[in-house]
Amino acid sequence: MVLSAEKLTHIPRHVAIIMDGNGRWAKKRLLPRIAGHKQGMENVRTITKAASAAGVEVLTLYAFSTENWKRPEKEVSYLMSLPVTFFNKFVPELIEQNVRVMIMGNTDQLPASTQKACRDAVADTAHCTGMVLNFALNYGGRDEILRATRQLAAKAVAGDIQADAISEQDFDAALMTAPLGDLADPDLLIRTSGEERISNFLLWQLAYSEMVFTDRLWPDFTPDDLQAAFEDYAARDRRFGGIKK
Template structure:
């Protein structure tokens, strides 16, 4: 049974452009899809859903689009935090929030605070997140602990993983990427070492409950050997 799914929510802007709309409309519809998939994952008993909402590379996008993306968390949580709470969903985040406007940071932290005692799906938003940056920060933290005498130089993989932003979450079973691209884009490189990958051609706004269940069924029919036979 799948416990933890990571998703690269790709194709919002291209989906909107294909319909003759502004890219921002694609991001708005993408936020609606977050609600849809989070509720479905929760119904299915999945423990964690980690979504790539904003990468460290996304700052290269046009200023108008970045401005809209910074406003999107407030729009999303103002509309859906009550429903997420009622469904026992716990909002979490990974990444470096500090670069965002203070209002955006406050909204995300408040959503996490309001849902912190919930015991259903862990909805993890990866925002201003980059995996190489995460591993670099983890290595710095570990090195400082060694210098301070609070960590042993003979660390193992399990010990190092506790320095990552995903500490406390289950191992990732499945990565999904929408919109036809077949790359990881600096996302959870350490955590995806033995995950199964599913790449679909349709854009993130086109992912619905039925398609999500199809992907889960495909995953559950795979033979995961983890290097064995």
């Protein structure tokens, strides 16, 4: 199924997804965990196309967290190979869909082949003007906030800014989502697999995001499930701390 903006009354401009449940998907089928990650990668393609067709402007996917290095070495090695495989296979389709790739996270800590695949995907899609497909890769929300704090502190020490004058806008500009401008904060967060936590993801940016938690494992998450999340989102009353008249 391909979603259409005409089917919904209110499409979230920025959707963030914690793609959870690949390992459990594989375990249910008596398969190795990497089989779940492979299927999850295939589903990134499906959901990206569905979100783009629906009119989403930014789709941010939590691909690899700063804590995921704690997993077994073989699994981490496979996860590091996925961006290479994904971009080699699907960049032509992304270009056809007018989707632009963005990467945020500490990519300098990734294997050289993974870094190159990311750089090439960003460069190859830089001319695209449609949806931004933003991968959070080796990303952690606390790490991002610490880096932004250090950056602003250094500017204050250098005399470029006054510490007591630092604003939310200054902090926004120091975060990894700054290139997204007014789309930096997700309107909707979706987490699959039944877990109900944000797991160190976009801690600053999720302050007023609507959240949808689903029991569906990520490899089984379909465009129909995405539409259901959008319908849930459209029915909510977003007041941002105020009162609507």
